[in-house]
Amino acid sequence: MNGLQIPMEQVLALAGILFSCGLLGLMLRRNIIFMLMSLEVMLNAAALAFVAAGAKWSQADGQIIFLLILTVAAAEVAVGLGLVLQIQRRFKTLDMDQARRLRG
Amino acid sequence: MTAIWLIPLFPLASATLLLLSAGRLPRQVAAVLGAGSVGLAAVCVALTARAFLADGEVREFTLWTWMAVGEFTPRIAFYIDGLTVVMMSVITGVGFLIHLYSVEFMWEDESICRYFAYMNLFVGAMLLLVMADNLLLLYLGWEGVGVCSYLLVGFWYRDPANGSAARKAFVVTRIGDTAMALGLFLLFTELGTLDIQPLLAAADSQWQVGDTLPILATALLLGGAVGKSAQLPLHTWLPDAMAGPTPVSALIHAATMVTAGVYLIARTFGLFQLAPPTQEAVAWIGLSTLLLAAFAALAQHDIKRILAYSTISQIGYMFLALGVGAYASGIFHLVTHAFFKALLFLAAGAVIHCLHHEHNIFRMGGLRTRLPVVFWSFLIGSAALAALPFTSGFYSKDAILLSAWELPGIGHWLWAGGLLGALLTGIYSFRLVFVVFFGEAHTQPDHQPGWKMSLPLAVLCVLSLVGGLLVLPLGNVFPPSGHHAAGHTIEYISIGTPLLGLLLAYLLFLGRQLPVDRLVDSAPGRNLRNFWLSGWRIDQLYDALWVRPFTSLSRWWRNEPVDRIYNAVVAFTQWAHHKLAALQTGELRWYATTMVFGLMLLLAIMLRNAT
Amino acid sequence: MMEMLFYLAALVALLATVLALTRANAAHALIYLIVSLLAVAVLFFLMGAPFAAALEIVIYAGAIMVLFVFVIMMLNVGEEGVAREREWLGGRNWIVPGILSALLLLELLLALRHAPAATSGTAVAPKAIGLTLFGPYVLAVEIASMLLLSGLVGAYHLGRRFIVRRERKR
Numbered sequence: 001m002n003g004l005q006i007p008m009e010q011v012l013a014l015a016g017i018l019f020s021c022g023l024l025g026l027m028l029r030r031n032i033i034f035m036l037m038s039l040e041v042m043l044n045a046a047a048l049a050f051v052a053a054g055a056k057w058s059q060a061d062g063q064i065i066f067l068l069i070l071t072v073a074a075a076e077v078a079v080g081l082g083l084v085l086q087i088q089r090r091f092k093t094l095d096m097d098q099a100r101r102l103r104g
Numbered sequence: 105m106t107a108i109w110l111i112p113l114f115p116l117a118s119a120t121l122l123l124l125s126a127g128r129l130p131r132q133v134a135a136v137l138g139a140g141s142v143g144l145a146a147v148c149v150a151l152t153a154r155a156f157l158a159d160g161e162v163r164e165f166t167l168w169t170w171m172a173v174g175e176f177t178p179r180i181a182f183y184i185d186g187l188t189v190v191m192m193s194v195i196t197g198v199g200f201l202i203h204l205y206s207v208e209f210m211w212e213d214e215s216i217c218r219y220f221a222y223m224n225l226f227v228g229a230m231l232l233l234v235m236a237d238n239l240l241l242l243y244l245g246w247e248g249v250g251v252c253s254y255l256l257v258g259f260w261y262r263d264p265a266n267g268s269a270a271r272k273a274f275v276v277t278r279i280g281d282t283a284m285a286l287g288l289f290l291l292f293t294e295l296g297t298l299d300i301q302p303l304l305a306a307a308d309s310q311w312q313v314g315d316t317l318p319i320l321a322t323a324l325l326l327g328g329a330v331g332k333s334a335q336l337p338l339h340t341w342l343p344d345a346m347a348g349p350t351p352v353s354a355l356i357h358a359a360t361m362v363t364a365g366v367y368l369i370a371r372t373f374g375l376f377q378l379a380p381p382t383q384e385a386v387a388w389i390g391l392s393t394l395l396l397a398a399f400a401a402l403a404q405h406d407i408k409r410i411l412a413y414s415t416i417s418q419i420g421y422m423f424l425a426l427g428v429g430a431y432a433s434g435i436f437h438l439v440t441h442a443f444f445k446a447l448l449f450l451a452a453g454a455v456i457h458c459l460h461h462e463h464n465i466f467r468m469g470g471l472r473t474r475l476p477v478v479f480w481s482f483l484i485g486s487a488a489l490a491a492l493p494f495t496s497g498f499y500s501k502d503a504i505l506l507s508a509w510e511l512p513g514i515g516h517w518l519w520a521g522g523l524l525g526a527l528l529t530g531i532y533s534f535r536l537v538f539v540v541f542f543g544e545a546h547t548q549p550d551h552q553p554g555w556k557m558s559l560p561l562a563v564l565c566v567l568s569l570v571g572g573l574l575v576l577p578l579g580n581v582f583p584p585s586g587h588h589a590a591g592h593t594i595e596y597i598s599i600g601t602p603l604l605g606l607l608l609a610y611l612l613f614l615g616r617q618l619p620v621d622r623l624v625d626s627a628p629g630r631n632l633r634n635f636w637l638s639g640w641r642i643d644q645l646y647d648a649l650w651v652r653p654f655t656s657l658s659r660w661w662r663n664e665p666v667d668r669i670y671n672a673v674v675a676f677t678q679w680a681h682h683k684l685a686a687l688q689t690g691e692l693r694w695y696a697t698t699m700v701f702g703l704m705l706l707l708a709i710m711l712r713n714a715t
Numbered sequence: 716m717m718e719m720l721f722y723l724a725a726l727v728a729l730l731a732t733v734l735a736l737t738r739a740n741a742a743h744a745l746i747y748l749i750v751s752l753l754a755v756a757v758l759f760f761l762m763g764a765p766f767a768a769a770l771e772i773v774i775y776a777g778a779i780m781v782l783f784v785f786v787i788m789m790l791n792v793g794e795e796g797v798a799r800e801r802e803w804l805g806g807r808n809w810i811v812p813g814i815l816s817a818l819l820l821l822e823l824l825l826a827l828r829h830a831p832a833a834t835s836g837t838a839v840a841p842k843a844i845g846l847t848l849f850g851p852y853v854l855a856v857e858i859a860s861m862l863l864l865s866g867l868v869g870a871y872h873l874g875r876r877f878i879v880r881r882e883r884k885r
Binding site: 005006007016017020021025034037038040044047051052054055057060061063064067068072074 | 812
């Protein structure tokens with residue numbers, strides 16, 4: 001089955017809006033779980049842009065980069081959620097405004 | 105004559121052995137090595153001197169080439185003429201007597217090994233100095249004796265005062281040595297050699313009398329001589345150098361090392377004759393030093409400091425002789441002075457040794473009957489020092505005064521000054537005798553000096569008495585000093601002046617006919633006495649002129665003004681660090697927000713560049 | 716017809732994302748996020764990337780989101796946590812993030828204004844992807860495997876209860 005012919009600026013605009021939503025969530029939320037979800041949204045937006053670019057040139061590279069992003073997301077979530085558990089254990093909260101031991 | 109190279113070898117080898125033993129040798133071995141090596145050297149010197157006196161032939165002896173740098177090829181070579189023979193005889197002869205004396209004097213000292221090591225090293229270096237064929241080897245010996253002087257003045261290093269006296273001696277002589285090194289550089293660049301005889305010949309052919317270059321070169325050499333021989337601007341180290349053991353004072357700071365300056369000028373007299381202003385300066389330095397030191401000696405109450413000032417004064421006489429061109433008389437006075445001043449120091453050492461290290465003459469007194477050997481030694485030494493008739497000092501000092509009188513122009517002034525010095529010498533030397541050996545006893549001696557101390561005293565007594573009859577083989581070294589044509593009046597004045605000094609000393613200090621106490625107790629008298637006691641306040645003057653500015657400057661530098669610039673950079677960085685660290689809030693959302701802000705800015709810049 | 720499906724899926728993805736990021740309850744947010752990911756998978760499929768669409772569903776919406784579900788269930792925040800979240804989402808907190816992300820979005824749209832033409836309409840089969848992946852991109856595969864290994868080790872290390880154990884020892 002062949003794909004659709006969709007104007008690139010529309011797909012890229014959608015990816016940009018999704019990315020901005022992720023950023024907004026990252027800056028807005030204080031709970032680390034929501035921050036991780038925002039990160040996922042941002043990664044997904046970037047993946048959408050890559051896949052769209054791959055579809056434009058009908059090359060496999062776009063999907064391969066999507067695969068790599070998928071790998072990064074998986075590794076990041078694994079480590080990030082491990083950190084969430086430790087933060088909950090040590091600080092008894094998920095509020096990142098209170099977990100600020102690294103301040104100078 | 106192959107024994108020449110053995111002369112410095114014996115003491116140097118012994119010094120090496122003693123130093124390498126690090127004090128582990130038993131004191132008997134150390135004493136035998138220390139005194140024996142100098143004795144062997146003395147025997148070799150005697151053999152050399154006999155051979156020299158038999159044929160009068162100048163001997164040169166090259167061991168090896170020291171180094172070869174282009175044109176500059178100094179050799180380890182010895183030059184033996186009359187002057188060298190005289191100096192070697194004094195160094196090893198008097199040196200051996202003093203080493204023998206030291207065996208008893210230093211017997212109780214725990215570091216006797218170190219003592220003899222330094223003393224032998226000194227004798228070796230001093231022999232190198234007088235035997236050297238070139239000025240560089242001479243300079244090696246010159247610095248060697250300086251080091252030994254430093255080591256021996258600070259021999260009892262546990263007392264910080266001794267250490268500081270040693271440092272003072274080292275630093276002050278270093279000033280003169282630097283001048284001398286500059287003089288050597290100048291001579292080498294101008295004349296292309298440092299071998300003494302070719303150097304003198306080259307100077308004679310290349311330079312005219314009164315040229316600037318010989319004046320400059322001799323002035324620099326004179327600086328070295330003044331430093332080593334404790335003459336006027338640089339004399340302050342010698343009185344403090346009495347902190348060392350008394351035999352050291354006798355050997356180094358009276359008989360040999362301090363006369364190295366006299367030897368240097370006599371050895372290079374050809375240069376000085378090309379520079380009349382320097383020659384005259386030598387005379388004036390000698391005269392002013394001898395008067396200044398004699399006045400200072402009048403007021404001292406430490407027995408060794410009196411002798412130290414008298415040494416400075418007597419070397420002043422030698423400089424006076426060199427300045428008026430009577431080189432042979434200067435060397436003659438050097439020899440007789442070595443005899444009687446070594447005798448005086450050794451006798452003073454015996455007094456100090458028998459009186460539990462008492463130095464103040466006013467706490468002695470009445471020792472005439474208790475220490476007869478020492479008393480007679482001291483009396484003979486003082487008589488020679490004061491130049492009473494028919495003692496050795498009389499002949500040498502008389503010759504110097506006559507030569508001064510015969511110098512046209514300034515000669516009469518120099519003669520009058522020298523005569524005043526002779527009067528003062530009579531007063532202070534017999535003041536010492538009368539205060540220490542007559543009158544009431546204040547401290548009791550606990551033992552008599554043994555034979556190792558008495559024998560050197562006896563030998564030196566004989567030499568001090570009859571040393572004036574010696575005829576030194578200097579005829580071929582120096583130009584003839586002319587025939588003494590002064591009238592009998594001058595002779596009688598020369599004879600009478602020391603006797604007058606003796607009489608005055610008797611009236612002042614023994615007979616008490618003159619009201620000396622009332623004079624000293626009055627305000628001006630006390631001020632004058634303190635003024636002389638402090639050595640004309642020259643130490644304080646130098647302190648204010650050089651030492652204190654230097655220390656304050658170094659204190660200023662210790663705060664590292666240059667580093668302050670870098671410290672300011674460091675402080676700024678730390679300040680900025682603290683300020684910037686405040687940005688590190690530890691809040692994840694804050695980081696995300698700032699990153700977004702930066703991303704926004706970057707994108708804005710990219711967009712602006714794209715359009 | 717198919718274009719309509721594309722825009723519908725895009726709208727769903729957008730709405731689901733916005734809803735996911737503004738929920739107070741983490742479990743609800745997660746469901747919205749999954750919906751958003753599924754919608755994006757539809758977009759992938761429509762653009763001619765069926766392999767990517769499949770992976771998006773299997774790994775993203777499946778495996779990764781399941782991890783989130785596990786963690787949320789382990790933490791068990793409860794009612795008061797939801798109330799606190801709601802409080803944190805109130806009015807003033809929106810100002811700075813909102814302005815910043817709006818500005819950034821504006822810049823992005825300005826930058827993407829001149830994007831060329833449209834997607835090609837030809838699908839890229841999984842076989843082509845496989846050939847390219849293990850051909851020119853074999854190094855990227857190695858890097859990805861190392862990344863996954865380090866993620867595994869890191870997650871295992873962080874997941875241990877070592878801090879609790881050390882405290883007990885004291």
